[in-house]
Amino acid sequence: MPSSKKLTHYAIMCFYSQVLRPHERSGIIILLVLAAILVSWSGFGKIQAAVQDDTIRIAIVKSAPEITVAGDGIVVTNGAGEPVSLSIPALVKPVGDGLLVDGTLYKKLSFSSETAVYINNKPYRGSAELSPFDKGIQVVNQLLLEEYLVGLINCEISSSWPIEAVKAQAIIARTYAVNRRLARMGAPYHLESSVIDQVYDGSSIEDSRARRAVHETEGEVLTYGGGVIQAYYHSSCGGRTEASENVWGAALPYLKGVECQYCFSSPTATAWEYKISLKDLEERLRNAGYKISGLSSIKPGVLNGRGRLKQVLVQATVGSTALTGDQFRKVVGYGLIKSTRFTVTTGSKKELLFSGTGNGHGVGLCQWGAKQRALDGFSSDEILSYYYPGTELKKLSEMN
Ligand SMILES: [Zn+2]
Numbered sequence: 001m002p003s004s005k006k007l008t009h010y011a012i013m014c015f016y017s018q019v020l021r022p023h024e025r026s027g028i029i030i031l032l033v034l035a036a037i038l039v040s041w042s043g044f045g046k047i048q049a050a051v052q053d054d055t056i057r058i059a060i061v062k063s064a065p066e067i068t069v070a071g072d073g074i075v076v077t078n079g080a081g082e083p084v085s086l087s088i089p090a091l092v093k094p095v096g097d098g099l100l101v102d103g104t105l106y107k108k109l110s111f112s113s114e115t116a117v118y119i120n121n122k123p124y125r126g127s128a129e130l131s132p133f134d135k136g137i138q139v140v141n142q143l144l145l146e147e148y149l150v151g152l153i154n155c156e157i158s159s160s161w162p163i164e165a166v167k168a169q170a171i172i173a174r175t176y177a178v179n180r181r182l183a184r185m186g187a188p189y190h191l192e193s194s195v196i197d198q199v200y201d202g203s204s205i206e207d208s209r210a211r212r213a214v215h216e217t218e219g220e221v222l223t224y225g226g227g228v229i230q231a232y233y234h235s236s237c238g239g240r241t242e243a244s245e246n247v248w249g250a251a252l253p254y255l256k257g258v259e260c261q262y263c264f265s266s267p268t269a270t271a272w273e274y275k276i277s278l279k280d281l282e283e284r285l286r287n288a289g290y291k292i293s294g295l296s297s298i299k300p301g302v303l304n305g306r307g308r309l310k311q312v313l314v315q316a317t318v319g320s321t322a323l324t325g326d327q328f329r330k331v332v333g334y335g336l337i338k339s340t341r342f343t344v345t346t347g348s349k350k351e352l353l354f355s356g357t358g359n360g361h362g363v364g365l366c367q368w369g370a371k372q373r374a375l376d377g378f379s380s381d382e383i384l385s386y387y388y389p390g391t392e393l394k395k396l397s398e399m400n
Pocket residue numbers: 236237238239240260261262263264366368369
């Protein structure tokens with residue numbers, strides 16, 4: 001049996017070949033081409049709208065056992081956008097695939113306020129959308145992109161840094177956010193509020209210098225070849241920034257890596273040490289699924305062209321293996337082995353001492369290096385064109 005789709009197709013072809021005359025057929029072809037152009041134009045329109053959309057959606061809570069919502073002048077709506085009358089503060093709990101408040105079950109709830117919505121006592125601008133997720137509650141904060149940036153500055157750096165470094169941070173955070181918004185069009189949210197994307201903790205740590213840096217760079221993003229770039233950044237590179245392909249496999253022309261001695265002006269932010277016993281490290285490796293026993297040493301493997309470890313060699317009585325630098329950081333803890341630029345020595349007490357420079361993946365702008373460049377008198381534009389060579393600064397409102 002042919003499917004109904006096939007029958008429809010057959011009927012159209014009959015109509016096309018037997019009923020229509022040749023000149024009518026060419027008319028149909030022109031119409032079809034015009035329709036295809038219109039469809040692609042509407043797709044283009046969607047992308048353009050996404051570039052210029054002035055809001056952003058941040059996942060601020062992923063799977064909470066309960067959420068308290070408070071604030072002045074809170075307006076509540078359900079999943080269909082209809083107003084809901086709730087007493088505020090409201091305690092929301094997940095039940096099955098719904099949200100329970102005051103004995104009533106809802107699929108979704110949205111809370112908004114002219115001032116702030118308090119989620120578990122923390123203030124957020126815009127609206128907070130609650131929905132059931134992974135047996136808990138997910139909260140997505142939707143707010144103006146520029147307001148998001150004002151709150152973000154003091155999560156990523158300090159707004160007391162030289163203003164040109166703060167402005168550079170505002171531009172790359174905006175660029176990163178717009179790029180993610182484009183990549184995750186139609187998804188429930190655009191960004192995580194952690195180091196996975198950019199750290200964001202609500203509006204409580206906004207201040208006047210952060211607001212000034214955002215205002216003075218309003219709508220500015222970094223572009224390459226007309227598109228908004230993937231503006232990765234990190235805390236400190238420790239001597240040279242990393243090429244994107246060495247971390248994520250994808251080579252990007254503006255993320256090749258540059259020399260940076262500037263972060264060494266802040267030694268406490270750049271140099272690090274970490275001590276761990278062979279016994280404890282063996283346990284971490286086993287917990288991560290590596291079948292080893294009798295760990296005897298850790299040796300740095302070969303370096304890549306940017307001075308970072310391509311491999312870390314794990315030597316043991318049973319199960320000796322090699323991990324990539326990033327895998328090793330993940331096993332021990334990204335916050336403890338702060339970069340893949342380190343040496344290691346074995347002490348007499350069967351302890352390993354890691355000594356390294358740099359903090360983070362090393363790709364894109366080096367935040368502590370940018371601070372020093374600003375102190376040296378460089379503008380935010382100069383700082384950005386150094387760390388992202390070949391890029392161009394543009395206003396979102398002027399992009400087409
Ligand atoms: Zn650096």
